[in-house]
Amino acid sequence: MQNNNNSSFDLSLNLNVRGMPLSATLFINELSNKLRQQGKKIYKFGLGQSPFPVPKIVVDELRTNAFQKDYLEVKGLKALREAVADYHSRRNDILRSADNVLIGPGSKELMFLLQFVYYGELVIPTPSWVSYAPQAKIIGRQVAWIKTKGKNKWRLLPEELHKICENDHFKPRIVILNYPSNPTGVSYSCEELEELADVARRFRVILLSDEIYGELNFKGNHCSIARFYPEGTIISGGLSKWCGAGGWRLGTFTFPDSLAGLLNGMAAVASETFTSTSAPIQYAAVKAFKGGLDIERYLWNARKILSALGTKIHNILTSGGVEIPEPEGAFYLFINFRNFADKLKSKNIYTSMDLSTRILEETGAALLPGSVFGRPEEEFTARLAYVDFDGSRAMAAAETIPSEDSISDEFITTYCSHMLEGTEKIVDWLNGKLVEYGKEYRQNFTF
Ligand SMILES: Cc1ncc(COP(=O)(O)O)c(C=O)c1O
Numbered sequence: 001m002q003n004n005n006n007s008s009f010d011l012s013l014n015l016n017v018r019g020m021p022l023s024a025t026l027f028i029n030e031l032s033n034k035l036r037q038q039g040k041k042i043y044k045f046g047l048g049q050s051p052f053p054v055p056k057i058v059v060d061e062l063r064t065n066a067f068q069k070d071y072l073e074v075k076g077l078k079a080l081r082e083a084v085a086d087y088h089s090r091r092n093d094i095l096r097s098a099d100n101v102l103i104g105p106g107s108k109e110l111m112f113l114l115q116f117v118y119y120g121e122l123v124i125p126t127p128s129w130v131s132y133a134p135q136a137k138i139i140g141r142q143v144a145w146i147k148t149k150g151k152n153k154w155r156l157l158p159e160e161l162h163k164i165c166e167n168d169h170f171k172p173r174i175v176i177l178n179y180p181s182n183p184t185g186v187s188y189s190c191e192e193l194e195e196l197a198d199v200a201r202r203f204r205v206i207l208l209s210d211e212i213y214g215e216l217n218f219k220g221n222h223c224s225i226a227r228f229y230p231e232g233t234i235i236s237g238g239l240s241k242w243c244g245a246g247g248w249r250l251g252t253f254t255f256p257d258s259l260a261g262l263l264n265g266m267a268a269v270a271s272e273t274f275t276s277t278s279a280p281i282q283y284a285a286v287k288a289f290k291g292g293l294d295i296e297r298y299l300w301n302a303r304k305i306l307s308a309l310g311t312k313i314h315n316i317l318t319s320g321g322v323e324i325p326e327p328e329g330a331f332y333l334f335i336n337f338r339n340f341a342d343k344l345k346s347k348n349i350y351t352s353m354d355l356s357t358r359i360l361e362e363t364g365a366a367l368l369p370g371s372v373f374g375r376p377e378e379e380f381t382a383r384l385a386y387v388d389f390d391g392s393r394a395m396a397a398a399e400t401i402p403s404e405d406s407i408s409d410e411f412i413t414t415y416c417s418h419m420l421e422g423t424e425k426i427v428d429w430l431n432g433k434l435v436e437y438g439k440e441y442r443q444n445f446t447f
Contacts, residue, residue, distance in 0.1 A: 016137060016138050016139070016140050017138060020134065020137070020138070029044070029046050029047040031360075031366070032044045032046055032047075032360075032366040035360075035364075040364060041364045042360075042364050042365075042366060043363075043364055043365040043366060043388060043418065043419070043421070043422025043425070044366050044388040045365055045366050045367050045368075045383075045384045045385055045386065045388065045419075045422060046366040046367065046368055046385060047385060047387075048182055048330075048331065048332060048385040048387065049240075049246050049387060050240070050241055050242075050243075050244040050245075050246065050302075050331075050387065050391065051244075051331075051387040051388075051389055051390070051391030051394070052244040052298075052302050052391035052392070052394075052395050053244055053391065053392045053395065054239075054243055054244045054245045054248070055243065055244075055288070055294060055295055055298045056294070057287055057292075057294045057295070058243060058245070058284050058285075058287050058288045058295075059284075061283065061284040061286070061287040062280055062281065062283075062284035064283075065279075065280045065283035065284055066280050067280075068279040068280045068283055069279065070279060071275055071276050071279070072276040072277070072279050072282060073276060074267050074270050074271045074275065074276050075101070075102050075103065075263075075267050075270075076101060076102060076103025076104075076252075076276070076277060076282060077103070077279075077282040077283065077286070078098055079283075079286050080101075080103055080282050080283075080285050080286045080289065081098035081099075081101035081103065082097075082098040083285075083286045083289035083290050084096075084098075084101045084103075084237075084252045084254060084289050085097050085098055085100060085101055085254065086289070086290075087289045087290075087291065088224075088226075088235065088254055090291070091214075091222070091224075092222075092223070092224040092226060092227060092235075093227055094224060094226050094227060094230060094235075094254075096254050096255075096256075099260075100254055100255050100256065100257065100260075100263070101252060101253070101254050101255075102252070102253045102254075102255070102263050102266060102267060102270075103250065103251070103252055103276075103277050103282060103285075104250075104251045104252075104253070104270065104274070104277055105249040105250070105251070105274055105277045105278070106238065106240065106249045106250065106251045107210070107212055107236045107237065107238045107240070107251030107252065107253070108131055108135075108251065109249075109251065109274065110236065110251050110252075110253045110266070111131070111132070111135060111208070111210075111236065112135045112138075112139070113266040113269050113270060114174070114208065114234070114253070114262065114266060115135050115136055115139050115141055115174070116139050116269060117262060117265040117266050117269060118172070118174060118206070118262060118265075119172065120141070120171065120172030120173050120174060120206075121141070121142045121143070121144055121171055121172065121173045121174075122136045122141055122142070122143050122144070122173075122174050122176065123143075123144045123145075123146060123161075123164060123173050123174065123175040123176065123205070124143060124144070124145055124146070124176050124374060125145075125146045125147075125148050125156040125160075125176070125177070126145050126146065126147055126148065126373060126374030126375055127148070127154055127181075127183050127184060127334060127370060127373035127374055127375050127381070127383075128176065128178060128181075128183075128373055128374050129178055129182045129183070129210070129373070130368075130372050130373060132176055133374065144164055144173075145374055146160050146161070146164055147375075147376075148160065150323060150325075150336050150338075153184070153186045153325035154181070154184045154186060154325065154334060155186060155188060155192070156177065156196065158195040158196050158198070158199045161175065161196060161199045161200070162199045162202075162203075165199065165202075165203035165205060166203075169203065172206075173203075173205045173206065174205070174206045174207075174208050175200065175205050175206070175207050175208070176207075176208045176210060177196070177207060177208070177209050177210065177225060178209075178210035178211075178212075178213075179209075179210075179211070179213075179214075179222075179329075180213040180214070180216060180217055180222075180328055180329025180330040181213075181330065181332070182213065182330055182332055182383075183332050183334045183368070183373045183383035184325060184332060184333075184334040185310060185325075185327035185328060185329060185330050185331070185332040185333055185334070186325050186326075186327070186328055186329075186334075187217055187222070187328045187329050188223070188225075189223070190223040190227070193223055193224075193225040193227075193228055194228045196225060197225050197228035197229035197233075198228075200225075200229050200232055200233075201229050201231075201232065204232065205232065206232055206233075206234065206259065206262075207225060207229060207232055207233045207234070208234050208236060209224060209225050209226060209233050209234065209235050209236065210236045211224060211235055211236060211237050212236060212237055212238055212240060212241050212251075213241050213242070213329055213330040214237065214242070214329075215241075215242035215299055216241060216242050216299075216302065216303060216306060216329050216330050216331070217303075217328065217329040218303050218306065218307035218310075218327070218328055218329050219303075219328075220299070220300070220303060222329070226254075226256075230256050231256050231258045232256070232258070232259075233256065234253055234254065234255050234256075234259060234262070235252075235253070235254040236251070236252070236253055237251070237252045237254070238250055238251035238252055239251075239285055239288055241330070242299060242302070243288050244391070245288075248278075248281050248284075248285075249277070249278070249281070250277060250278075250281050250282065250285050253266070297399070297403075298395070300403060301395055301398040301399060302395070304398060304406065304407050305394050305395070305398055305407055305411075305415075306330075306331050306386075307327070307407075308406065308407035308408075308411070308412055309386050309389075309412055309416050309419065310327035310331065310333065310386055311326070311327065312409070312412050312420065313333060313384070313386050313419065313420070313423045314326060314327055314333055316420070316423045316424065316427060317333070317335060317384075317423060317426065317427060319427075320426070320427030320430055320431065321339050321340065321430060321431075322335050322336060322337050322339065322340070322430070323335075323336040323338065323339065324336065331385055331386055331387050332383055332384065332385050332386075333383070333384045333386070334370070334373075334381060334382075334383055334384075335367070335381060335382050335383075335384060336379075336380065336381050337355065337380035337381070337382070337430070338379075338380055340380065340430055341380060343430075343432075344380060349380075350378060351369070351371065351377045351378055352369035352370040352371045352375065352377065352378075352379060352380060352381055352382060353369045353371055353377070355369065355380055355382060356368060356369040356382050359382075359426060359429060362429055363422070363425040363426060363428075363429045364422070364425065365422045365423075365425055365426050367382040367383060367384050367426075368382060368383045368385075369381075369382055370382055370383070384423075386416075386419050388418060388419060388422075389415060389416040389418060389419055390415065393415060394411075394415040394416065397411065397414075397415060398411075
């Protein structure tokens with residue numbers, strides 16, 4: 001008898017999805033893992049995941065609630081929605097109630113639902129996080145890009161937003177604003193947000209304020225644009241970044257009353273797709289959003305470590321000749337190699353993808369090319385995520401340091417030496433010091 005298990009199926013894929021690759025971040029992570037398994041020394045500057053453990057009181061709460069087995073309300077556990085609403089009043093001075101909150105299995109999924117439910121254009125300032133645009137593509141929505149400038153620290157200016165809105169005054173639009181930003185690590189001041197809010201109100205756009213890194217603002221003074229444009233802003237957040245719980249999959253959207261129709265539409269689709277978010281995780285998340293001394297201490301130390309490491313890497317790289325805005329939050333640096341353009345072209349490097357691939361091949365440092373963040377292919381930019389260190393060890397050590405003391409260079413050298421080594425390799429490569437190493441190294445690569 002013939003075994004047909006391996007014969008391929010002539011699949012009829014949705015046109016919007018046909019040929020779509022895995023998300024670039026996951027791709028680089030898988031590639032780095034593969035190379036590492038082959039015994040190569042890899043500096044994983046690719047994937048942006050918190051290095052720190054989930055705070056103990058939140059883990060304990062999950063343990064206590066492991067028995068919770070019932071499906072929960074589609075919009076989310078009432079106690080969690082209340083905790084999220086209280087959190088926004090406490091942190092951002094924005095009055096919201098449980099009825100304004102929608103819980104989902106990650107904010108990424110909620111963003112997808114939002115784009116699905118809302119019929120309009122998606123406006124994305126670049127560089128921006130890798131998944132906004134592919135989601136629009138899957139759903140078949142139009143994307144309008146706004147190219148921000150390096151000299152403005154890659155931040156969206158009010159006049160740039162104004163320009164795109166006045167093109168077609170009445171077009172329904174969602175504008176995404178993400179701060180502190182992935183991929184730049186830069187944020188906005190309250191005053192800058194107020195100016196952007198004025199433009200948004202004038203054109204009645206819906207703002208999706210992606211504040212998933214808000215608690216990782218290094219100064220702990222994150223400001224939400226919802227304070228200045230409450231009626232048109234949806235705040236996106238979750239446990240993934242500040243609570244180190246990306247794999248728990250819990251995201252939150254907080255709406256104003258004026259956008260209740262969107263919340264309800266999204267809940268209707270959720271009820272027909274994922275039903276509700278994991279029950280034990282929701283119970284544990286209540287603890288996280290309620291905050292308290294343990295959470296504050298955890299955040300204080302996380303910010304201190306990330307700020308010290310980000311600044312150190314920034315300084316090493318900029319003294320090597322590249323341009324990077326100073327990091328203000330999250331765990332990313334967006335590097336502009338334009339000063340090396342001639343040198344790179346002489347090595348047959350013409351795009352940011354060429355650049356990232358060659359750096360990975362010749363130094364072992366895995367960066368993500370600027371093109372996956374919506375930048376032009378031929379612009380020599382790349383994102384560096386500085387999270388490839390043992391966050392549990394670093395956090396435990398930081399807890400022994402008096403809270404008012406900053407993190408020393410010695411601390412960073414002790415706990416994050418691998419990141420520093422990888423950074424030095426990039427600088428050496430730029431300065432042509434790794435040519436021989438590169439040759440020898442390249443022979444070991446299979447791609
Ligand atoms: C800017 C930004 N927004 C949203 C997300 C999605 O986070 P999650 O789905 O884990 O809530 C990420 C994750 O990397 C991100 O970097």
